[in-house]
Amino acid sequence: xxxxxxxxxxxxxxxxxxxxxxxxxxxxxxxxxxxxxxxxxxxxxxxxxxxxxxxxxxxxxxxxxxxxxxxxxxxxxxxxxxxxxxxxxxxxxxxxxxxxxxxxxxxxxxxxxxxxxxxxxxxxxxxxxxxxxxxxxxxxxxxxxxxxxxxxxxxxxxxxxxxxxxxxxxxxxxxxxxxxxxxxxxxxxxxxxxxxxxxxxxxxxxxxxxxxxxxxxxxxxxxxxxxxxxxxxxxxxxxxxxxxxxxxxxxxxxxxxxxxxxxxxxxxxxxxxxxxxxxxxxxxxxxxxxxxxxxxxxx
Amino acid sequence: xxxxxxxxxxxxxxxxxxxxxxxxxxxxxxxxxxxxxxxxxxxxxxxxxxxxxxxxxxxxxxxxxxxxxxxxxxxxxxxxxxxxxxxxxxxxxxxxxxxxxxxxxxxxxxxxxxxxxxxxxxxxxxxxxxxxxxxxxxxxxxxxxxxxxxxxxx
Numbered sequence: 001x002x003x004x005x006x007x008x009x010x011x012x013x014x015x016x017x018x019x020x021x022x023x024x025x026x027x028x029x030x031x032x033x034x035x036x037x038x039x040x041x042x043x044x045x046x047x048x049x050x051x052x053x054x055x056x057x058x059x060x061x062x063x064x065x066x067x068x069x070x071x072x073x074x075x076x077x078x079x080x081x082x083x084x085x086x087x088x089x090x091x092x093x094x095x096x097x098x099x100x101x102x103x104x105x106x107x108x109x110x111x112x113x114x115x116x117x118x119x120x121x122x123x124x125x126x127x128x129x130x131x132x133x134x135x136x137x138x139x140x141x142x143x144x145x146x147x148x149x150x151x152x153x154x155x156x157x158x159x160x161x162x163x164x165x166x167x168x169x170x171x172x173x174x175x176x177x178x179x180x181x182x183x184x185x186x187x188x189x190x191x192x193x194x195x196x197x198x199x200x201x202x203x204x205x206x207x208x209x210x211x212x213x214x215x216x217x218x219x220x221x222x223x224x225x226x227x228x229x230x231x232x233x234x235x236x237x238x239x240x241x242x243x244x245x246x247x248x249x250x251x252x253x254x255x256x257x258x259x260x261x262x263x264x265x266x267x268x269x270x271x272x273x274x275x276x277x278x279x280x281x282x283x284x285x286x287x288x289x290x291x292x293x294x295x296x297x298x299x
Numbered sequence: 300x301x302x303x304x305x306x307x308x309x310x311x312x313x314x315x316x317x318x319x320x321x322x323x324x325x326x327x328x329x330x331x332x333x334x335x336x337x338x339x340x341x342x343x344x345x346x347x348x349x350x351x352x353x354x355x356x357x358x359x360x361x362x363x364x365x366x367x368x369x370x371x372x373x374x375x376x377x378x379x380x381x382x383x384x385x386x387x388x389x390x391x392x393x394x395x396x397x398x399x400x401x402x403x404x405x406x407x408x409x410x411x412x413x414x415x416x417x418x419x420x421x422x423x424x425x426x427x428x429x430x431x432x433x434x435x436x437x438x439x440x441x442x443x444x445x446x447x448x449x450x451x452x453x
Contacts, residue, residue, distance in 0.1 A: 097315070097417055097418075097419050097424060100419060101321075102314075105421075126421070132419075140398075
């Protein structure tokens with residue numbers, strides 16, 4: 001267009017050549033119709049876009065509505081879960097206390113006339129009630145981890161691990177444990193949650209190296225490009241790799257109660273805590289050759 | 300001779316009442332315990348209403364209060380005690396199965412004097428109740444206006 005206009009002005013400023021003039025005008029007209037066609041095409045495209053936009057918008061609105069509904073459903077489910085754990089904590093504990101209590105009263109008042117076998121039965125009743133109390137507490141703690149808010153701040157994990165090890169000093173004072181503690185970064189995480197993770201992993205390492213006259217426990221960090229990988233390695237009794245997936249399940253145990261005590265909630269808690277930080281958990285080990293537990297935290 | 304003060308136990312579960320009195324009786328503390336079985340009855344006792352009209356004047360030295368109670372629950376009883384001019388000074392100790400953070404928070408907000416989770420283990424339960432009984436019925440000096448002290452043989 002610009003060129004054409006220039007040519008017209010050149011044409012008018014010099015001697016008027018009618019033939020040139022007509023040609024120029026025809027050219028302009030041709031350009032105009034081309035331009036018009038282009039505009040119409042753009043307009044069509046715009047209309048199509050608007051139409052698409054409308055479709056998208058109604059889709060988004062529908063998705064929003066669905067999201068609101070889902071949120072309401074989730075909130076309702078959460079409420080239900082809360083009242084469930086409330087009654088678990090309150091109503092289930094009461095009969096347990098009664099079982100244990102009256103078994104003990106029976107033992108106390110009838111102890112002198114009861115034979116050893118009968119006393120053993122009473123003892124078993126008390127012990128089982130106590131064990132169920134522990135299981136209920138563990139289950140409630142596990143559900144709390146899933147619901148409580150992750151409060152992130154910059155945490156120096158070196159200090160945190162040192163503090164955790166300090167807590168194990170008393171418990172392990174009669175044991176021969178060679179601790180190897182690596183370098184740790186500062187990461188953004190919930191300090192009390194990460195503390196629980198290390199407490200669980202280290203207490204497992206301490207527990208499952210008990211049969212060893214000299215235990216080796218290594219705690220370290222492997223920095224990667226997008227994440228940090230942390231591990232706790234021990235030379236304890238290890239585990240059969242085919243049960244690897246079971247390790248992190250709720251109340252999953254790979255040992256008998258009389259070999260190693262515990263309810264089997266520790267690693268399930270670890271997994272939940274790490275998942276809530278956007279990380280992963282895994283383990284490798286071999287029977288009799290120790291185990292290594294890993295978890296990752298995004299950078 | 301020791302001086303024994305009256306305790307009010309608010310507990311709906313007869314088995315818990317029995318176990319609690321059993322625990323208190325080990326120190327001869329059970330005699331001076333008044334038992335009410337729901338929140339309404341507890342408030343009636345404190346206000347000397349209905350069947351509690353003949354009860355002598357004076358507040359109990361302390362109240363052992365369960366949270367989950369029929370009719371008026373423990374939190375509400377605690378709230379009403381704390382907003383009543385005549386009752387608000389009575390020490391209240393919550394004795395409950397619930398260790399829910401929410402309950403703890405509400406109780407302390409309402410000015411509870413103690414919060415004890417009933418241990419499942421009976422030895423521990425007996426010990427907890429005994430210690431509570433000894434402290435509130437023997438050691439602690441209750442607020443003025445509590446019921447006249449009763450002489451009892453140890």
